[in-house]
Amino acid sequence: MSRLLSVSRAARLVGITRGALQKRIRQGDLQSFEGDISLDELAKLFPDTQLEDTSMLEKMEQFIESALQRARYKKLSDLTLPTPETLVARVRSLSREIISLQHTATLYQDAFERLSKQIQTIPLDSPEVTQTALNALQHRLLIKPAAHIHSDSEENLFTTDTLLRLMMAQVHIQPSGEEFYIEGDTSILESALSAGLPINYGCSNGNCGKCKAKLISGEIHQTRPHDYILTNEEKSNQVFLGCCHTAKTDIIIETEIAGQSSDIPQQSITAQVKKLESINEHMQRLKLRTPRTQRLRFLAGQSARITLPDGAEASFSIASCPCDDMNIEFHIPTDITANFHQQLQKIRNADKVELKGPDGDFVLDYHDSRPLIMIALDDQFAAIKSLIEHAVSLELAEYIQLYWLTATPADHYMDNVCRSWADAFEQFHYHVLTYDTQRSESVTVAINEIMQRHPADESALYYIDATPDKRASIMAALKAAGIEDERLHLNQQ
Ligand code: FES
Structure with missing residues (x-):
């Protein structure tokens, strides 16, 4: 009898995202039994998964580390050890599970043997064809429990799963x-x-x-x-x-989980400046750190209001992931109001700033595993970055396509980050597009080009972040291409 695994545990075991494994289930490549997957079915679909072959895990680890500065997928040898007390509890729990499986297997074997004996009582003068069928059935019943020899890949998955459970x-x-x-x-x-x-x-x-x-x-x-x-x-x-x-x-x-922006209360907290750095001549990055006991609760894609020590205030999209909520990142354009810009240049590491928020409902539905198509226009990338990091952290989407549309290639101010994501994460695809600022219809032409590249993505969700002057034309082009309102998410901040 094969061990049953939840979808997230099975995905982790073979080193792919939950969304990608759910797609294989939807396609009929893999059966799920009341939401669980059997280990032997998983081993058949991923026969090459080896205990020592952690390349998929390492690939994910590299992505997460490079993009999110933290590791979720680690090699077994890098995991933090539980305490001896916890380890003993987990060994006991696994032992109970194995004893229960052995008990169930014994019951099945007894049933097989009883059925086999009954078959032997059937008179031998039955028609030849029936007798042949009965003999074959008896043979199968007798050999079934012993014949479930585990393949190498199933044994490897079983061993890895057991170690991960410990x-x-x-x-x-x-x-x-x-x-x-x-x-x-x-x-x-x-x-x-x-x-x-x-x-x-x-x-x-x-x-x-x-x-x-x-x-x-x-x-x-x-x-x-x-x-x-x-x-x-x-x-x-x-x-x-x-x-x-x-x-x-x-x-x-x-327990309850915030499912929408209205579930998160407004907060007002004091954070410390960790670093202010220049990304390019048009954009600065402000990194803040919150106290452990007073963090900002927010959903990816939301914004917060910053008040600097000298009183200047402005709202910005949060560019980091809520999964790392003590480290908050903002991208601040140099053409922000002169007062804010001047005061910002005066701040030093460890200075205190006030944060109020979060605001906005440009957020993910984390029960929805449909593909994501993200469109960032010009310097409107911060909220999109946060959404991508959160979607990856939740192993949410089947795949993510990012289109970054700017007037010049130099305006892709975090091009290196996007390229490192694309290198490390096979479900993430990055495309750069430019438009002609002299031609008003140029943005619409670019959106139409995106739509032509994705004619089959009838279920994809679209997340668009653009400056207010271009929002109407982008939305009109997407609607004209047949994208329903339900699939369109526009950052209104
Ligand atoms: S008691 Fe746990 S978060 Fe306050």
């Missing part, structure tokens, strides 16, 4: 169905945020109670002794704080 616990969230992994003794909250899931939280240190969740199954371990915010009734009902607990075994929890 090193990392899987968390399944109800009712949303999202899943993520916990490495070492990282808290459940930290791990969910790193996976890009906008789970509810506030202080991150056990004081506010906003990260409450209910344990449905599995074992958790308290890593911080702060749970006085919980009532005795909540504790006896298996309610716990995500920021103060890690998972000992695979767990199922019940």
Whole structure:
């Protein structure tokens, strides 16, 4: 009897995204049983996956590290070790699963043998053809349990999966169905945020109670002794704080996740300047760091208002991923208001700035795994960058096409980042296009060219970020090409 795996665990095992594996299921290449995939079916579809062959994982790791400055897909040898106590709990949990599988296999074998004996009682004077069929059936029944010899690839996947289960616990969230992994003794909250899931939280240190969740199954371990915010009734009902607990075994929890921008409250926080640098003569990058206990909750694609120490204020799209919410990045054009620009040039590392937000609903639906076509016009790239990083972090889309349309090639101010994504991530495709500023219809012509390249993408979602003067013509061209409103997302910020 083959082990059953969730789609996200199976995708991780063979080193592809969840969206890409879901596509294989939709195409009928792989069967899923009530949302799970059998290990032997997976091994048949990916026969070349080897325990030592981590090239796919390394490829993903390279992408994530280069693009997002952090690693989610690691070689087994690089994973943080769980504590001995956690390791013992996971070994026990796996042992229970193996004993249960052995028990089920024994029951099947008994049933096969009983059925086989009954077949032997059938009179031998049955018509020859029936007898032949019965003999063949009896033979199959007798050899079935022993004949399920695992292929090399299935054994490799089984071994890798077992090692991963020992090193990392899987968390399944109800009712949303999202899943993520916990490495070492990282808290459940930290791990969910790193996976890009906008789970509810506030202080991150056990004081506010906003990260409450209910344990449905599995074992958790308290890593911080702060749970006085919980009532005795909540504790006896298996309610716990995500920021103060890690998972000992695979767990199922019940908690709320922000599904839309209106689920995220307005916040006002003080952040520290980490770095201000020039990207090119038209654009600067401001990197901020928030305190661990007071981070900005936001969804990819949203914006925030910055107030500088001398009082100048302006709103900008957030250019970083919510999966790394202590490090926030903004792209600030040098032609911003003169007052803001001048005050910005005076700030130094470790200066304090105020952040208010988030704003806007140019966000992903992270239950939607349809392909994504992103169109950035001129210097409107920050929100698109955040969306791409979040989609990758969530392993969301089947694939992502980025079209960056500018007046000159030099205006692709993060061309190197986009190229490194395209090199490292086979589901990401990057295209640069230029338009003629002297011809008003030139942007429409470029959009039509994009549409001609994707005639088959009838389900793709479009995310467009453009300056206000070009939005109407872009939307008109996309609608004229037959893209319904439901698939069009325009950044209005
Ligand atoms: S986030 Fe405040 S108690 Fe966990």
